[in-house]
Amino acid sequence: MNNVKVSTKNVNVHYGTKQALHRVTLDINEKEVTALIGPSGCGKSTFLRCINRMNDLIDICKVDGSITVDNEEIISDEVDVVSLRSKIGMVFQKPNPFPKSIFDNVAYGPTIHGIVETKTDLEEIVHSSLKRAGLLKEVKDRLHEPGTSLSGGQQQRLCIARAIAVNPDIILMDEPCSALDPIATATIEELIDELKNKYTIVIVTHSMQQAARVSQRTGFFHLGELVETGETQKIFTNPENEKTQGYITGRFG
Amino acid sequence: MSNQFSHEKIIQLRKKRSAADRRFKTYGLIATVIGMAILFFLLFTIFSKGYSSFQKTVIELDVTFDQETLKITPNATYEEQVEAKFFKVKKNAIANALPDLSKKDIKLMKKMFSINVDKEIKEYFLQNPNILNTTQKLLVTAHSDVDQMLKGNAKRDIEEKKRKLNDRQLEFFDEFVFTGRLKSKFNNFFFTNADSRHPELAGIAGSFVGSLFTLITVFLLAFPIGIGASIYLEEFAPKNKFTELIEVNIANLAAVPSIVFGLLGLGILLNVFGFPRSTPLVGGTVLALMTLPTIIIACRASLKAVPPSIKEGALAMGASKMQAVFHHQVPLALPGTLTGTIIGLAQALGETAPLIMIGMIAFIPNIPTGFTEPSAALPVQIYLWVESAERGFQEKTAAAIMMILIFLFLMNAIAVFLRSRFERKW
Numbered sequence: 001m002n003n004v005k006v007s008t009k010n011v012n013v014h015y016g017t018k019q020a021l022h023r024v025t026l027d028i029n030e031k032e033v034t035a036l037i038g039p040s041g042c043g044k045s046t047f048l049r050c051i052n053r054m055n056d057l058i059d060i061c062k063v064d065g066s067i068t069v070d071n072e073e074i075i076s077d078e079v080d081v082v083s084l085r086s087k088i089g090m091v092f093q094k095p096n097p098f099p100k101s102i103f104d105n106v107a108y109g110p111t112i113h114g115i116v117e118t119k120t121d122l123e124e125i126v127h128s129s130l131k132r133a134g135l136l137k138e139v140k141d142r143l144h145e146p147g148t149s150l151s152g153g154q155q156q157r158l159c160i161a162r163a164i165a166v167n168p169d170i171i172l173m174d175e176p177c178s179a180l181d182p183i184a185t186a187t188i189e190e191l192i193d194e195l196k197n198k199y200t201i202v203i204v205t206h207s208m209q210q211a212a213r214v215s216q217r218t219g220f221f222h223l224g225e226l227v228e229t230g231e232t233q234k235i236f237t238n239p240e241n242e243k244t245q246g247y248i249t250g251r252f253g
Numbered sequence: 254m255s256n257q258f259s260h261e262k263i264i265q266l267r268k269k270r271s272a273a274d275r276r277f278k279t280y281g282l283i284a285t286v287i288g289m290a291i292l293f294f295l296l297f298t299i300f301s302k303g304y305s306s307f308q309k310t311v312i313e314l315d316v317t318f319d320q321e322t323l324k325i326t327p328n329a330t331y332e333e334q335v336e337a338k339f340f341k342v343k344k345n346a347i348a349n350a351l352p353d354l355s356k357k358d359i360k361l362m363k364k365m366f367s368i369n370v371d372k373e374i375k376e377y378f379l380q381n382p383n384i385l386n387t388t389q390k391l392l393v394t395a396h397s398d399v400d401q402m403l404k405g406n407a408k409r410d411i412e413e414k415k416r417k418l419n420d421r422q423l424e425f426f427d428e429f430v431f432t433g434r435l436k437s438k439f440n441n442f443f444f445t446n447a448d449s450r451h452p453e454l455a456g457i458a459g460s461f462v463g464s465l466f467t468l469i470t471v472f473l474l475a476f477p478i479g480i481g482a483s484i485y486l487e488e489f490a491p492k493n494k495f496t497e498l499i500e501v502n503i504a505n506l507a508a509v510p511s512i513v514f515g516l517l518g519l520g521i522l523l524n525v526f527g528f529p530r531s532t533p534l535v536g537g538t539v540l541a542l543m544t545l546p547t548i549i550i551a552c553r554a555s556l557k558a559v560p561p562s563i564k565e566g567a568l569a570m571g572a573s574k575m576q577a578v579f580h581h582q583v584p585l586a587l588p589g590t591l592t593g594t595i596i597g598l599a600q601a602l603g604e605t606a607p608l609i610m611i612g613m614i615a616f617i618p619n620i621p622t623g624f625t626e627p628s629a630a631l632p633v634q635i636y637l638w639v640e641s642a643e644r645g646f647q648e649k650t651a652a653a654i655m656m657i658l659i660f661l662f663l664m665n666a667i668a669v670f671l672r673s674r675f676e677r678k679w
């Protein structure tokens with residue numbers, strides 16, 4: 001059994017007067033892939049964005065409860081979100097490479113954190129990150145072309161390379177394959193499988209097949225509540241809750 | 254009721270709909286044609302009235318540079334040459350412009366030449382000092398009245414009293430034309446001189462340079478302040494009643510009549526802070542205040558138009574707020590901001606009222622060399638000339654409008670260039 005990396009207790013999220021998450025309590029294990037599934041609007045993305053405090057960007061969003069990362073509380077005004085986010089990478093639903101070159105996209109994180117000293121170090125980080133994201137072969141001859149010139153799947157892998165360039169502990173993925181075709185999806189899924197040896201991954205997905213393929217543990221959200229959580233195999237073969245059963249067999253959602 | 258409908262009915266109605274489409278297309282076309290026609294009419298009028306001021310009339314004059322009249326010796330130094338009596342040389346030349354002129358005639362003849370002729374003779378001599386004691390054929394500037402008569406702007410078949418040139422002068426004029434001594438030349442004065450009381454000498458260089466200095470002041474003040482305020486309001490300021498109030502008032506400020514800014518400049522900048530009157534510095538400061546809202550509105554709109562996913566991506570990478578803004582938002586918002594800024598500057602370039610308030614309407618006969626020197630500006634120059642009684646200033650007015658339009662055109666070209674240069678796709 002792996003160590004617990006992220007632990008949430010009674011997390012409530014309100015958008016204005018509307019409550020989006022109700023008392024979510026979930027442990028996320030180190031170096032595993034945790035999938036969050038559930039119908040649209042059930043709060044799984046909101047939950048994901050609590051972990052790296054991206055909900056701070058939304059003025060009306062209020063988060064309470066407790067979330068610890070490496071046993072340190074992060075729901076507090078004293079937490080430095082910039083350093084928190086430097087150890088939690090994020091990949092978004094729609095690939096969002098910066099309008100810069102491929103090289104600059106990957107180099108962005110290391111540069112802003114000021115962790116590289118020489119140009120050769122930076123080049124090495126960029127190369128190794130692109131390699132781990134499985135993109136190096138395809139782009140090594142055109143590192144100085146804009147990142148936006150890549151195909152959708154390549155752009156998403158570029159975003160993954162960008163996230164791992166700062167060597168985070170955790171990677172959050174918010175429906176990373178929803179804008180991609182099946183082949184690009186398969187590539188990303190293989191990549192996720194490989195990345196879990198080094199990183200803790202939390203992935204929000206609409207596709208139950210994807211959750212079943214890539215994750216070790218799964219959490220099922222419904223109407224802002226975490227209905228059931230457990231080993232992926234168990235959730236998909238023998239769920240305890242009736243709603244989970246209904247969702248995975250396609251009766252609703 | 255069942256949901257029964259016939260496709261024939263739809264086809265019938267479709268005819269009506271496509272007729273409406275066609276009608277709308279026609280209206281649009283008519284509107285465009287009317288707009289273009291008005292624009293061309295405007296440009297045509299300005300051009301046809303103004304093009305003649307790029308030509309000036311010169312009179313061929315036999316000038317005798319004899320050393321007795323000039324009171325210098327052949328081996329005089331440059332300083333002595335500068336002090337030579339060129340006005341006497343001019344007097345003699347004009348007296349002999351036509352044969353057998355009476356004293357009264359000479360007086361009348363003198364009025365057909367520009368006041369600048371002394372200077373022209375002097376300059377010619379200083380460039381060619383070896384012409385001492387020879388007679389040269391010089392092309393000297395004619396008086397504006399002669400110029401206008403030759404260009405056909407002044408009527409000659411009216412009462413003598415109503416004419417600038419009297420009957421005797423017209424005889425001289427015809428004699429000059431007949432002997433081919435009246436010629437048209439490119440009017441360099443229009444581009445190199447500042448304003449003047451004499452239409453044939455008045456130019457736009459002074460007001461052009463004044464406008465340039467003013468616009469530089471506007472840009473240096475309004476651009477950084479505008480961008481700073483927009484970034485703060487858009488990205489950093491807390492969203493509360495107070496910032497909302499500021500936002501509403503910026504929009505209001507954009508609609509304040511420009512003369513109010515002029516009064517502000519007069520009351521505060523000149524009277525309280527003691528800025529130098531009639532200078533590009535004051536004019537630029539006042540116009541910068543007027544331009545600020547335009548720049549802020551444009552800059553905020555382009556900051557808003559940057560896709561939030563870019564900013565989110567940067568923040569999720571652990572960029573600080575400032576890094577996210579300056580690395581990603583600002584570069585992407587720059588083309589729109591620059592366009593807004595140049596629109597603001599173009600507005601400032603054409604603004605007259607506030608400049609009148611702070612005294613830039615003064616008659617300034619020389620070209621300013623700095624921000625704190627009294628100067629004119631292009632729109633005020635147009636205003637001054639259009640008010641002048643002399644016919645010669647009429648064509649100058651149109652020509653100055655042409656210059657201001659060219660200035661605007663250049664600024665817009667720069668805006669287009671910058672926009673395409675900085676524009677990036679995402």
